[in-house]
Amino acid sequence: MNALLQDGLARNYVAGSWQEGDGGGVIAVEDPGLEEHMADSAQAGEESLAQALEAARTSFDRGDLADMKPAARGRLMGRIAQEIRALADEGAELLCRESGKSLSAAHDEFSEAAEYFEYYGGVADKIEGKSIPLGPDYADYTVFEPYGVSAQIVPWNFPVSIAARSLAPSMAAGNSTVIKAPELDPIALAMLGQALERAEVPAGTVSILNGMGGDLGARLVASSEVDQIVFTGSVPTGQAILHAAADTVTPALMELGGKSAAVVFEDANLDAVISSLQSGIFYNAGQVCSAMARVLVHRSIYEDAVARAAEMANGLSVAHGLENPEHTPVVSALQLSRVEALTSTAQQDGARVAAGGARIDRKGYFMAPTILADVNPASRVAQEEIFGPVTCFTPFDTEAEAIAMANGTDFGLVAGIFTRDLARSHRVARKLRAGQVFVNEWFAGGISTPFGGVGKSGFGREKGLEALYNYVRTKNIAISLKV
Numbered sequence: 001m002n003a004l005l006q007d008g009l010a011r012n013y014v015a016g017s018w019q020e021g022d023g024g025g026v027i028a029v030e031d032p033g034l035e036e037h038m039a040d041s042a043q044a045g046e047e048s049l050a051q052a053l054e055a056a057r058t059s060f061d062r063g064d065l066a067d068m069k070p071a072a073r074g075r076l077m078g079r080i081a082q083e084i085r086a087l088a089d090e091g092a093e094l095l096c097r098e099s100g101k102s103l104s105a106a107h108d109e110f111s112e113a114a115e116y117f118e119y120y121g122g123v124a125d126k127i128e129g130k131s132i133p134l135g136p137d138y139a140d141y142t143v144f145e146p147y148g149v150s151a152q153i154v155p156w157n158f159p160v161s162i163a164a165r166s167l168a169p170s171m172a173a174g175n176s177t178v179i180k181a182p183e184l185d186p187i188a189l190a191m192l193g194q195a196l197e198r199a200e201v202p203a204g205t206v207s208i209l210n211g212m213g214g215d216l217g218a219r220l221v222a223s224s225e226v227d228q229i230v231f232t233g234s235v236p237t238g239q240a241i242l243h244a245a246a247d248t249v250t251p252a253l254m255e256l257g258g259k260s261a262a263v264v265f266e267d268a269n270l271d272a273v274i275s276s277l278q279s280g281i282f283y284n285a286g287q288v289c290s291a292m293a294r295v296l297v298h299r300s301i302y303e304d305a306v307a308r309a310a311e312m313a314n315g316l317s318v319a320h321g322l323e324n325p326e327h328t329p330v331v332s333a334l335q336l337s338r339v340e341a342l343t344s345t346a347q348q349d350g351a352r353v354a355a356g357g358a359r360i361d362r363k364g365y366f367m368a369p370t371i372l373a374d375v376n377p378a379s380r381v382a383q384e385e386i387f388g389p390v391t392c393f394t395p396f397d398t399e400a401e402a403i404a405m406a407n408g409t410d411f412g413l414v415a416g417i418f419t420r421d422l423a424r425s426h427r428v429a430r431k432l433r434a435g436q437v438f439v440n441e442w443f444a445g446g447i448s449t450p451f452g453g454v455g456k457s458g459f460g461r462e463k464g465l466e467a468l469y470n471y472v473r474t475k476n477i478a479i480s481l482k483v
Contacts, residue, residue: 010041010186012210013193014048015055016203022047027183027210032100032329033320033364039098041186044209044216049178053225055204056149056176064202066146066174070125076199077121077171083195084114084164095160095188096321100329100365101284103322106188113164113192115447120172123468127173132476139479144472146174147251148227151220153213153241155233156182156331157287157387159189165447165462166230166253167192167206173471175228179208180217184331186210213237224248228471231255232289235385235456253470254458255451257385258413261294261406262442263428265399266301268418269440274308276416276442277391278326282316282369285330286339286389290414290451292442294375294382295393296402302395306373309393310355313369318360329365330388336365339388342381346372349379351392377405385411399428407433412454416442435461 009026011018021027022045031038044052060066065073088110095106129142150170154163159182170177181189193208209216217237221229222244229252231241238256245252262280264273273295280292297305319325330336340359347353356370367388375382375392382392396402406415415434417425429437435453438444445451452461460470 052207059204074124079199081117098185116168120168253460256458262416265419266298280442313355413457
């Protein structure tokens, strides 16, 4: 048993110490692959939150990170990365069991988390301002300064890597951070607290709290002690957070949902399309905001593409995540019900089920890998985020028609193009309404490429150097030399 769970309880990391929940409260954590209780997580409430916020403010005012030499801050983040890698094997098993994802995917998540700290640790001493010429009588320059206390609410689909994605640039910039963990799978994320502790991060600089979103999360984003809000999750929750942020006039970074489309032209390499589709919609059981949720295919190759996609979906291995299958369960019974209910509306709207279409009759919360064909672009399944292993195929005849369909939702997170025509790839990429466009490979890019959306997919950017500047604000200093 992992040391974090010696007594079956994962504690909160509050201001450098490990604490039980307020009033001894716990949240039960389930293994979605077995439909069995796995462990309990300490439930933080008002008391724990107040302690975390006070410690974060004290740490920031003391300058624990902000006044640390930038190069030393970078070295600290390097030590955090090393500690994350040291506990990755233990952490991956816990993450696999509590989230349902495959063991290899869980291990990759810890590796990616370490990479975020290495990447942003490498730029901690390169956050540079500029000099502005006002003439010989003035010296004028800008500096970037941290916001102060950053409140970060982490989703359940990639809790460890997304927490690191926001925490690393926050720390590199010199902020203190309070993280609200997802109640469905908080245990592996608590291990990030172990890495911080072992790397000797100053106490109070970071706290990781688990609690219910409607209680702890709502209290966190409404607090006047918070200087910045970072949220990844659903559109309705993001809207509620923005309403709360309006009351305190707190800047927010929003990474919300998606209904992303791949546009497959007649000259596309269908092997590349099917390979991208397998990872694009079935990785992590489709619980990915940037999933390949819609596939728009030129009519001349449409039926071939649908047939090959269905063959691939029907041939995926299905098992508990610990067995490293190609297809894993969704995170909870509620999520399975939501995915299945929305998918069931497709046939009512005239779609054809080419593969899957319902839950799998076995233990665990498994939704069959699903390919829906002939989907009306205006139907619910083509407009609403399913957040499960379900994709929608629709034919098109012209480039303009494809672009219009791809842009025809409230979302704009990512998009994809499959073509051998280089000029067309550039032309269409410019016209697609998305924060990131993949060409001939879904999920192309990495931690150094900016990520974020437009429309109801949110605003601001995570990842890459661009993300770093979401965690600082600009101050101008103008000095008169006429003395």
